[in-house]
Amino acid sequence: MTQTFEDRLADKGLALPEAPAPAANYVPYVQSGTTLYVSGQISQDASGLITGKLGADLEVADGARAAEHCALSLLAQVRAACGGDMTRLKRVVKLTGFVNSTPEFTDQPKVVNGASDLMVALLGEAGRHARSAVSAAALPLGVAVEIEGIFEIG
Numbered sequence: 001m002t003q004t005f006e007d008r009l010a011d012k013g014l015a016l017p018e019a020p021a022p023a024a025n026y027v028p029y030v031q032s033g034t035t036l037y038v039s040g041q042i043s044q045d046a047s048g049l050i051t052g053k054l055g056a057d058l059e060v061a062d063g064a065r066a067a068e069h070c071a072l073s074l075l076a077q078v079r080a081a082c083g084g085d086m087t088r089l090k091r092v093v094k095l096t097g098f099v100n101s102t103p104e105f106t107d108q109p110k111v112v113n114g115a116s117d118l119m120v121a122l123l124g125e126a127g128r129h130a131r132s133a134v135s136a137a138a139l140p141l142g143v144a145v146e147i148e149g150i151f152e153i154g
Contacts, residue, residue, distance in 0.1 A: 055105030064114030
């Protein structure tokens, strides 16, 4: 019997949050044909915002955990766009990760691996994607990571 997305999520002890509402004059996602563009999701968990600067007050592992939470929020937006039916998600096409980091910090890819690794763990081959991982001098509300995504849905 093949495991569902929900089974793999539960096996990892994770749950998707409610899809976060936009904080300004934009929409959380836009669908064009079978392509779903999801707005940047900032790092937050049940306790609130995950803030800090990589290379100053956060380590790579902290950043990777923040990126994982961004991935969960991205998937929550996908679930909302698909009317709750995650079987409509065909693949992750691309993630773009922004890491709040010092000028000397160069491990942005290791931070964004938190999101990439989770996508593959939850979606298998459909979770493999193109990606960018870039530094940012600051991010909204002082969060550690923000990630946007492009997905194919059916």
